[in-house]
Amino acid sequence: MTTPALIDSLRALVGAAHVLTDGDLTAYEQDWRKRARGKALAVVRPGSTAEVASVVKACAAAGTAIVPQGGNTGLAVGSIPDASGSQVVMSLARMAAVREIDAANLTVTVEAGCVLQVLQETAAKAGFLFPLSLAAEGSCTIGGNLATNAGGTQVLRYGNARELCLGLEVVTAQGEVWDGTSGLRKDNTGYDLRDLMVGSEGTLGIITAATLKLFPQPAARLTAWAAVGSFDDAVQLLGQAQRHLGAGLTGFEVMGQFALSLVRRHMPQLRVPFADEVGDGHPYFVLLENSDSESEEHARARFESLLEAAFESGCVADAVVAENLSQAHELWHIRESIPLAQAEEGLNIKHDISLPVSRIPAFCAETDALLAREIAGVRLVNFGHLGDGNLHYNVQAPAEGDAKAFLRDQEKRVNELVYAQVQKFGGSFSAEHGIGSLKVQTLEQHKSPVALGMMRAIKSALDPQGLLNPGRVLAA
Template structure:
């Protein structure tokens, strides 16, 4: 904490008359500095687990205003919390409860600045909703492949600040790999114009990747130049039933060999996941009978529908023949393909319907997935025999949402309150034992900071702190997020 901490913590004039607010109103306009009654929508996170209290919400129109806000806040020693669509799952984009932070919403900065079809790039402002970026690419016959559940409301700035993942990572990479250049406002309120559309540029340190995934703690991303791809001629989807996770992993290996870069999706769902979907959404037909694991395979093809189907059927045929799958169904049309994805995406909603549960977002090397799940399953079965493991995720990236549902029938809220610490501790320790990550795609935010201290080597945390100190010496940028609390 810096010398500004006292000021942040109160003992000041009442919020509405804070001298900072007058400066912000002058800088970006009275109506774009919200204080008092208008804030709750900004102060509560999507999962409703983190509620904070901001001094005010600032809604800048452009990068120059973001820089001006940052300079004003720096003068007053006031922390700034950047927020895009506020769909993060770790409390990284809501203010703390001190009532002293400025929440900076990027939602008014939603211009697509440029689409360069010859260079296959698109430059968007931070507040662009992901789906509107996808749509802009599509209007030019191109593809922006980042895709995740919240795409209708998350913003590209938030996607980059958290290095979002999603369903096409195994082919196109995370948000990081889809970004060529950034525009960033620094802690000092300067503007770094790094909006290059270059595929190769070895002229200095990789500032871009340092800002990406830093969760707003090193700078505020205000725009980005993104990679586009030609639209595939056809996309084909199938489901296959596997007798074990090991069989599913071996099917993934086979798919990589047989279909190479055409493989754009490989999701897996354990039986408990789809059983919950069947229970709460019985109207959703499940194309395959229950199996220990169901995988969803998607191929994108440059030649066309028939070629894609042939490849997918050949793959699944070989898998069934080789004992990796018991059964498979290829979508006959787009509606059926959407239905398969809808089943996958309904797991989260079915879990919410079922009651309180404990979420995890872990990644393992593909070679350790089976052993990790066997160990974690056994550990939980011993300690919490009534709990249910709802395990699903992006198997192609080794990313599992290894969630633990409270026992059926009881008070699920109470169970989660009582056991979350132990359950998550057991899961994370097992992840660590298998060389995995405790946050594959959601980030650290406010919620996982303490866990980070346990699972990162002190040297790595020291290196991270020295970078934070170098770029934000006043600790003004999203303070109290990502870095573990000081010891």
């Protein structure tokens, strides 16, 4: 099929208004962090699963590659077309319906284009919690969350997007529809195709809908802030909190002193508790969240008894429980302001790593020292979801000098040093952001060749033409 013939046929399938070829397509062609820009043959916006299937069939017949796209907020450049102008972007944005809430089954079935925040609000209106929560929630979509196995701040208790998903509807590379939108919590009938699709970043199939878990709203959600004397103490505190609060512990975020100093410098209106009480201040801070099914009073008593015990055992230097919702929001706001504060400070090199929690203190001690030794003037912005072993172990350009030149000259070396350390300590170089096109080479370097071989065999088996998001996850 010729290109004009394909475009005509796409117009016939989804309506001319939903096949974009002219005008400003930046929103579809550029990634969220503006690190890359591609060129689409066309942007197709199907309005139903049947339309998705028919578009895939038409593209497969023409040998044209498809780049599935949700909110296009990914951090690994996985949802924009390459520069060739030969790839079709398939935006799922029009498929945004919440199909069904099943209250007694604690499930919701939504289409892939549903924005995460819309789903959160829909669930809340029905009296439930949909716990997936992350910075891009106002724009990202459920389809993208599942395709990248999104993480965020509630993983400690509720798991990644993967753990929240019970069933999927998927259009295969052949344009067939697999209706697996089951709301079952147990189903041992064959291979786990659901989890194979989750996190495959649109390279094995196109997620068009999903059945997801809901939870009862907790009766109370309290936030605390603690200063700790070392990373070891933070890990100790985590263990105590897990024993003391059980599944009530829904958040455990760690922040290094330098990360918070950037917040204080660039957002002086935010008051960071215990930031300047003792000499140069505490090296690390922890934000804890306790969700309670009983009452706020009970949550507070449990939180206070945990913090007292932690104080007694010496792993907490100082701590406070937020008195009210606005104080709690302010504490979370400090944590969430770190990426922006980093940006205000200037250029930086980001890492999204995970490690066994037990090995994080040694990893940080050794890697901090290694970077300080190897890279002059390096400044570490270390923060993250300690409860999940997930650190955003970022490297800020030196305070003095040309930050652009620093990144140009040092980014590769910094990444090599950090990822080698991650591998040495049994960690992952991509905890929650995925591979996209940014980390395809890193995956080839660090993944076991046996695992890579299985991945390639699966890709060839399910997408033999290589038309689904080629060059993402695996090299094309």
